[in-house]
Amino acid sequence: MSAAEHLPAHQALVREAGGVRLRLRPTHPPAPGELLVATQVAGLCGTDIQMLRGLRDDPAPVIGHEGIAHVVAAGAGVPDAFRPGTPVVVNPTHRTDPSFLLGHNVDGLLQERTRIPATAVRDGLVVPLDRSPDAVLGTLIEPLAAVLYALTLLATARPRTLVVYGDGTIGQLAVRAARRRLGAGVRVLLVHHTPAGLEWSARHPVPGVRSLLAGEQGEPPPGGGERGETAPLGGEPVAALLATPRDGTLDALGSALRLGGGELTVDLFGGLPPGAASPLLPGVDLAAVRSANCAGEPVPAAFTQVTTAQGRRVRLTGHRGVGNGHLAEAAAELCRDPATYRDLVTHVVGLPEAARIMNDLSAGRKRTVAGSRLIKLAVRLAPVPPSPLETQ
Template identity: 60%
Template sequence: MSQEHRAIVRADGTISVRSRPTIAPGAGELQIATLYAGLCGTDIQMLRGLRDDPAPVIGHEGIARVVAAGAGVPDTLAPGTLVTVNPTHPTDPAFLLGHNVDGLLQQRTLLPATAVTGGMVLPLPAATDVTLAPLLEPLAVVRYALGTIGTFHPATLLVIGDGIIGHLAVRAARRWLGADVRVALVHHTADGLAFSRASPYPADLLLGDLSGIAPAPPVAALLATPRDATIAALESALTAGAEVVDVLGGLPPGAATPLLPGVDLTAVRAANCGGRPDPPRIATAGRIRVFGHRGVANRHLLDAAAELASDPDRYRDLMTHETDLDGAASVMRALAGSRARIVGGRRLIKLSVRITEDD
């Protein structure tokens, strides 16, 4: 008798919960059951048609339990093991979880052998708080960014972008850059500014833009922006005195700025993938150092998991909305049809999707 599971599927111009066949793992493959998953900014861009990633089931942030393992899978990934998946394979572009391979917003996900042999499936301690799963991968991205920025010992960190990455960077900055760093968070909406003002862990400066400020040098900037806002954010950071810039946000094809003549920003961001090379490649333009990255290394995920375990309440409130598969599909439809991030009368920072056998 064939088995099926429920999944949030993008198809036929809409987003809905549908039944899909549950495929047993073949040699080297894993079948996992998502427990909690998150919806990230790139997911929302896909929902809005701003990206053409083909996977009908999205979702690359989460924690799952191994259900079945194919022949040859190591015993460390035996059924029952709690795992997270590094979504960006550093050497196999055919595996990008939730983008070109079906993601975690479903009851069962089949992980191909390349994810297993590539070490992309990481066992987690049995005591891991799975409710924090939606924060694990984005906090790992922040760990990668701040680890590189930290080698330049900034006195000021400009965080541009008030989504989940921006807020995580604000809360983690002193833990990973040192107690003396001064942090400014630059918002793009009044709703975002209002959310930050009510935060239990606000930045030192909450700004609508960078005009008129004179940050103490050396200044670093982390650009946590959607691809259509990254160049403007980069130029504002450079104008404000940033000498080290992490172009963490996406970039449109052919992205460039006259403030960095001769620098191919798209190539700069593509030069570091999945934590490789280590240390990352950094481009130089006069006194400016600029780098970018796609994905993280496993060590960044493990560092993020340790940080969440050590101080969960520092980050938990950033999961502003929680729901099940059906509720998540409804939220995703609303986000697809609007540029707003207000859901249920509250600003959405991170959607947590709870997935159970009964969904």
Template identity: 60%
Template structure:
């Protein structure tokens, strides 16, 4: 069968239905659903590993009104069946990733208004297949690393956009999955000389980062050291700011970044925003319009705006939603090229039966410690693991990544959040 590595041979047919993680209010339950037979042009895929995103948690908590009962837009699957007219590149057993965001058709948003990957079998509609939303992978990331593919593609999109401004420093707000991925990928995609700074939500998050062999050059939380460092960093040359924050923290972090912005600062508004978001520090700027100006890789090059600040300075603003297919391919290649750089970010991996109560708990409790370990990325395994049983449990975090160039700076908690 097509594909390579541990993914080959795990796909299966429809049988008597399939299991799915179905949300009911703030609870997630395992339910058996009928497995559809693909119509002409459709593809059915068997999820191998799915990731849990901060957006998923917002939907579980009722903070968004997306209608899909089955969430999940991150992960890798195998083609399990195809309808008539589907190309040979989608032969059963082929590893694929689905681009969850259609660049021009809002009716396809995987795991939001179309049933997502938190199920053993998912049907991809013909128009999404026709428009290239299903991407064959010549080489798929190993096992649990597949949960990082889409968030790393988000980082690829951000860094590819920011690279045009040749930053000396990458300042990342948010110590969730995307924030950690950004500082680890920065030297690969921005250049070996870039300096990385990661602003944390809590002291516990900073402690977790400090214990990693792959970490930002500077680790910050709230306090005098943070203020001094942000002012110094902004004065030392071109600075790129990445807001890897959920919607309830993005505006505050943007305001802080603008306050300390130097003469050559570009801010990427990646994090979500509440409706009609504005700030007096950026008069006349519709922040949601900035974020929506670039979607799923279009246009290329990306749009950005020059904004004057309320204090008389100026800053470049850029934003984006979704990812392009090229970003997904680049992310898959990077996870295959340097798996040890990212492996320890998948701190927990559970099966579908374990996932239901854990997701229900996450929907009601923002505590990020499970089984005595800090949760960064949760992966859900929806297919049997084809590898031999490891000596160390697969959910145990391991740090095998590249060392940082400088020692971290330790301070106290900040106000950003971690669910990215």
């Protein structure tokens, strides 16, 4: 047995039958072309919660694709830019290699040490950070990057109104970033799916954003006329961002397609099962529309012109993953304006408490943790100094 095989074990949050357990796992040295990284902070996202609840069949025992890590060891042939101690963010989606999807089909960041496969290192998915936001905000880099990508797509329509469906992390990030990307004059509506979400937004207001409850008096009506305090959408362009869980996307799409206003552009952010379709859009493979943009490509981005069953022309778009440029832009935004986003990291815990929270979340659909609404869970991992073997 070689000396490298005697690396210390590390702690990991491992999915097992019936829940998540904090386990010790063997730490394997990086093979040629690979990196071994130490997670500083990792976030729990909506797709992670879906996996915990059995709504997705992604096989990785260790989930987590949001966060900041530091390089602790590099395999043979890895560029010198990845020297030990370098802070990095890992782009979780490989555009051309489906074998790499961090935290979904390869082990993710909710552990003290993670090996990054050679395919991800070789193709540039490990991004060194010249400047990092503080550790807690590091959990927002990847989701904010995805939001900036979506807003860039919607900006091509020059919308005068943005309607965001969904009050989780993505929806809350979107309304905070919207005016910087779409212009200071855009009107922003945030449609909540629960009273609890609406109440949270009322306690954390965003200037110029109107919060509404789906299906009740505040939601924009089909014709765009008055309802509550919502002004008519008129004939100006409207954009809708569907920041819902995957099982809520079709309902949100139906609501968006019934909006008034002028030209409508819809971003299918929330994801869809393969072959998903809507009776309002006969013959349209919505999942294929969404995945036409992947990891920042193609440029220019793909849009699909469709006609609803009622004869309205609509532009549809969406994306899987983000480009490295989106990650760098998100990190810079969080460094430049941390106060705008800090309230979204509602819970900060260590590994043992994270296991308890994840097990509670897997048992039901509530988003309340320790008596308060969960928007973003940040899991801090205690610094573990690299062993001498790791730095050789």
